[in-house]
Amino acid sequence: MDGVKNKTVFKAHKAVRVYSPFLLSFYDLYVYKCVSPVFFQCPEARIVDFYLENISKNHLEVGVGTGYLLKKCLDAGKLSSIALLDLNENCLEATKKRLAPLQADTFKANILEDLPFTAHRFDSIGLNYVLHCVPGTFKEKGEALGSLGKYLNDDGLLFGSTAIYHPGQNVMAKLVMDAYNRNGIFNNRSDIKEELADGLSKHFTDVRLRQIGNVLFFMARKSTKG
């Protein structure tokens, strides 16, 4: 592995170290009742509805946290087969447990490195609030999304959201993101909306972006052109 790649992989591991069982015990409350609606100015309902609208019955969730959104989808009858991929074992365990008795296949992996799938193909892949944790520019993160896209069935959908800086943001959004970038939990200082659109367009068709407060939602279909 070359030096730059090595450093990026180190930063990716550093970003997920924070998700201890203790942090996960209050994560939902902190993120969905405080950070999203108050600091990022994006109501929880907008994210939940986005998931309910786009998830398929054959889904891969990447960067699972506590499984909060997946549980909402499960309760709404939207899930029947699920795979979970995360770099942090605690997140995989918490989410698997939360979705039981639905059997979830779990994969511990970094989205910036080789992916662990062989015969798996999904109709949807979701990544909510993951890209702002991942080191690199949107150009590099776009390559990781392209690699994930290879595991979509034809016409499958990749979707998610990520926090970005923007000029009109709530002062708390900036303070919180600055602090998280300083300690390596976030890596989104140079994330620019247009670069995500470009990164996705390289690998997918029908790319759509929408921004609510600091939250940038994205949707992209698998290109059937190869």
Ligand SMILES: C[S@@+](CC[C@H](N)C(=O)[O-])C[C@H]1O[C@@H](n2cnc3c(N)ncnc32)[C@H](O)[C@@H]1O
């Ligand atoms: C901020 S949490 C989001 C959790 C959940 N998706 C949500 O919306 O509440 C980020 C999640 O992505 C995972 N993650 C971050 N970087 C990753 C990477 N490079 N590869 C795989 N998982 C990663 C973390 O371990 C964590 O579960």
